[in-house]
Amino acid sequence: MVSPNTELAYNSKIEGDLVVTRADAVINWIRANSMWPMPMGLACCAIELMASAASRFDIARFGAEVFRFSPRQSDVMIVSGTVTYKMAPHVRRIYDQMAEPKWVIAMGACASSGGMYRSYATLQGVDRIVPVDVYISGCPPRPEALLDALIKLQAKVQKSPGTTKDLL
Amino acid sequence: MTAPADVFTAVQSQFPAASARPTLDHPAINVPMADAVAVLTNLRDTQAFDFLVDVTAVDWGVEATPRFSVVWHLLSTTKHNYVRVVAACVSDTEPVAPTISHLWAGANWHERETFDLLGVRFEGHPDLRRILMWDGYPHHPLRKDFPLAGIDTPLPDLEVGELTKATAAPAPMMGGPFVASVGEMNMTDAEPSAKDESWNERSNKPAAL
Ligand code: SF4
Numbered sequence: 601m602v603s604p605n606t607e608l609a610y611n612s613k614i615e616g617d618l619v620v621t622r623a624d625a626v627i628n629w630i631r632a633n634s635m636w637p638m639p640m641g642l643a644c645c646a647i648e649l650m651a652s653a654a655s656r657f658d659i660a661r662f663g664a665e666v667f668r669f670s671p672r673q674s675d676v677m678i679v680s681g682t683v684t685y686k687m688a689p690h691v692r693r694i695y696d697q698m699a700e701p702k703w704v705i706a707m708g709a710c711a712s713s714g715g716m717y718r719s720y721a722t723l724q725g726v727d728r729i730v731p732v733d734v735y736i737s738g739c740p741p742r743p744e745a746l747l748d749a750l751i752k753l754q755a756k757v758q759k760s761p762g763t764t765k766d767l768l
Numbered sequence: 769m770t771a772p773a774d775v776f777t778a779v780q781s782q783f784p785a786a787s788a789r790p791t792l793d794h795p796a797i798n799v800p801m802a803d804a805v806a807v808l809t810n811l812r813d814t815q816a817f818d819f820l821v822d823v824t825a826v827d828w829g830v831e832a833t834p835r836f837s838v839v840w841h842l843l844s845t846t847k848h849n850y851v852r853v854v855a856a857c858v859s860d861t862e863p864v865a866p867t868i869s870h871l872w873a874g875a876n877w878h879e880r881e882t883f884d885l886l887g888v889r890f891e892g893h894p895d896l897r898r899i900l901m902w903d904g905y906p907h908h909p910l911r912k913d914f915p916l917a918g919i920d921t922p923l924p925d926l927e928v929g930e931l932t933k934a935t936a937a938p939a940p941m942m943g944g945p946f947v948a949s950v951g952e953m954n955m956t957d958a959e960p961s962a963k964d965e966s967w968n969e970r971s972n973k974p975a976a977l
Contacts, residue, residue, distance in 0.1 A: 692928045693925075
């Protein structure tokens with residue numbers, strides 16, 4: 601007589617050390633859950649960015665707590681603040697120095713569109729110089745909005761096709 | 769407190785070319801540009817105006833002559849009063865003023881800012897570079913003939929400009945500039961908004977009749 605299996609969890613003694621999946625899914629899963637941000641904090645929005653990293657909002661819950669001030673080590677550039685024309689080339693150069701794969705979040709009205717600065721000195725949206733994956737509205741957006749953008753970006757990364765092919 | 773007239777009288781007794789300037793608050797004195805440094809030194813050394821509050825300039829308009837005036841605000845930290853000294857620039861196209869960075873070190877950056885935004889050259893300044901706009905920016909944005917939206921200019925970094933095809937392009941004004949309504953009690957109506965929304969990027973401002 602066969603006794604019913606009472607194991608609810610995965611048992612490596614029975615099933616062996618093996619999980620079957622697709623390489624794309626694994627790599628995307630790894631990437632999405634460990635997004636190290638490059639904090640491009642340029643104005644008031646950066647305060648909310650800092651709040652997101654602090655204990656109350658705790659961006660660590662989403663695997664993005666390791667703020668890297670070196671572009672070489674970061675995955676997602678969070679442009680939080682007003683990008684002036686004087687600063688714009690530096691933003692682009694830092695973006696260029698980030699290792700692939702890389703993503704950009706435009707946080708707040710200024711980074712997304714120039715915001716209230718309709719003037720000679722302000723870049724009218726950071727998407728004029730770098731490709732943006734997620735835009736966040738608000739002046740400034742609350743930390744929850746940034747977390748929401750991060751989750752949206754994670755969903756986008758999880759869905760990205762052909763990851764393994766690109767690597768090989 | 770020194771009465772407004774006293775500051776002026778004291779200056780005029782030594783600099784006959786100085787004249788009283790109409791003012792709504794603190795005493796103000798018009799001086800010829802050639803006397804400016806001497807007047808400011810005199811105010812500092814004999815009248816205890818020891819603190820330089822501001823150095824700036826005014827562009828009175830493209831048509832005006834003299835077009836540019838340089839303005840100095842002084843404060844006396846012992847007598848607690850202000851004085852404003854104004855000197856018109858001789859040239860309307862190449863405005864020049866003497867530096868006072870040797871009198872007050874703080875004038876250094878004020879003069880750089882005035883040079884950056886209004887294009888007044890301060891002669892004798894130790895390091896007259898732009899301070900807000902980038903080196904090599906060809907315009908002076910606070911001049912009256914400079915549009916708020918800006919003038920199409922290459923980015924400060926030509927390499928990035930070439931890569932991204934981005935320029936420091938005029939900002940979209942969407943019928944702006946946005947102006948607040950003075951005296952409006954309703955916050956929604958008081959908020960800065962475009963006063964004439966009949967024109968924007970897609971339909972040009974109608975020519976004046
Ligand atoms: S969007 Fe608002 S809060 Fe954010 S940088 Fe611009 S002005 Fe500051």
